[in-house]
Amino acid sequence: DAGITQSPRYKITETGRQVTLMCHQTWSHSYMFWYRQDLGHGLRLIYYSAAADITDKGEVPDGYVVSRSKTENFPLTLESATRSQTSVYFCASSESTGGQPQHFGDGTRLSIL
Amino acid sequence: DAKTTQPPSMDCAEGRAANLPCNHSTISGNEYVYWYRQIHSQGPQYIIHGLKNNETNEMASLIITEDRKSSTLILPHATLRDTAVYYCIVRGKGGATNKLIFGTGTLLAVQP
Numbered sequence: 001d002a003g004i005t006q007s008p009r010y011k012i013t014e015t016g017r018q019v020t021l022m023c024h025q026t027w028s029h030s031y032m033f034w035y036r037q038d039l040g041h042g043l044r045l046i047y048y049s050a051a052a053d054i055t056d057k058g059e060v061p062d063g064y065v066v067s068r069s070k071t072e073n074f075p076l077t078l079e080s081a082t083r084s085q086t087s088v089y090f091c092a093s094s095e096s097t098g099g100q101p102q103h104f105g106d107g108t109r110l111s112i113l
Numbered sequence: 114d115a116k117t118t119q120p121p122s123m124d125c126a127e128g129r130a131a132n133l134p135c136n137h138s139t140i141s142g143n144e145y146v147y148w149y150r151q152i153h154s155q156g157p158q159y160i161i162h163g164l165k166n167n168e169t170n171e172m173a174s175l176i177i178t179e180d181r182k183s184s185t186l187i188l189p190h191a192t193l194r195d196t197a198v199y200y201c202i203v204r205g206k207g208g209a210t211n212k213l214i215f216g217t218g219t220l221l222a223v224q225p
Contacts, residue, residue, distance in 0.1 A: 033213075043157070043215040090156050092213075099145050099164070102213060104156035 003027070006091050006105035013081055014113050021076045021108045023091030029103075030096035032074040034058075034066065036087040037107075043090065049074055050096070081112045117201045122220040125195075131188040133219050135201030138182040144204060146177060147213070148186045150197040157200065157215075160186065191223045 004025040013019050023032065034046040035058075045058030047066040055066050063085060065077045074093075078085055088109050092102040118136040125131040137146065147162040161168055161175045163184075168175045174187040188195055200218040 035215075042217055043213075045213070092156075099162065101147060101159040101162055103159060106156050107154075 004091060004093055004103055004105040006089075006108050008108060009106065010109050012111045012113065015081055015083060017081050019078050019081055019110070021078075021089055021091075021110070023074045023076070023105060025072055025074075025091075025093040027093060027095075027103075028071060029093035030071070031094045031102075032068065033092040033094075033102060034064070034074070034076045035090045035092065036060065036085075037090060038087050046076065046089075083112050086110060086112045117203055117216055119199075119201050119216065119219045121217065122222065124222050124224055125188075125191045127193060127223055127225050128190055131186075131191040131195065131221055131223070133186040133188075133199050133201075133221065134183065135186070136183045137201070137203045140181050140203050146175065146181075146184050147202045147204065148173070148175065149200045149202065149213075149215075150195075151200070151218075152194075152197040160199075191221075193223050193225060195221065196223045197221060 007022045030051050033048040035043040037043045044060050046060055046064050047058050049055045049068040052068050052071050068074050088107050090104050090107045092104045094100050094102040145162050145164050148160040149157040151157045161170055161173050163175045163177055177184045198218040198220050200215050202213050
């Protein structure tokens with residue numbers, strides 16, 4: 001039971017570079033989410049997806065791009081990384097039926113120099 | 114989604130029950146109460162959720178008051194591994210309301 005996996009676990013890159021964080025889930029959950037966690041802000045929603053090819057903005061979407069061509073994958077791309085995007089990124093998934101909990105991956109710690 | 118209020122920190126002795134309170138006085142009739150926890154450097158872990166009735170699973174019990182304006186998460190026999198930040202979240206079901214809004218939570222420190 002692999003569940004939800006994120007890769008890489010750690011990433012260091014430079015400002016202006018493009019970087020993609022991967023998220024893969026084996027439950028066939030309809031919904032997938034990307035959050036970032038920063039000191040003093042808790043977890044904030046970046047983007048979410050209700051199904052393949054359906055995505056929507058969350059609270060802090062600027063500077064990020066997502067896609068969902070397959071149900072099980074939900075990559076998050078920083079097209080031109082900035083230092084303010086240094087953070088820990090968490091992916092989550094949930095079933096579509098009402099009241100179902102979200103299940104989180106172990107996170108990607110991203111540092112932008 | 115309704116706002117929640119939790120104490121910033123609590124202590125509990127190992128082996129004793131940990132009772133974590135949460136106020137959600139503006140909760141509406143179709144909103145669930147969820148509890149998650151986050152152990153240092155790990156992703157948030159789902160614990161339990163409920164709508165009106167008290168709930169129990171292998172991890173914890175959730176007690177929701179009759180007016181639904183507050184709830185308590187109970188860890189019956191706390192261990193050192195239960196030291197974590199515990200988040201109480203209120204949200205509706207389905208669609209855009211599937212997103213979770215995390216507050217600052219309660220840091221539970223289980224003492225040996």
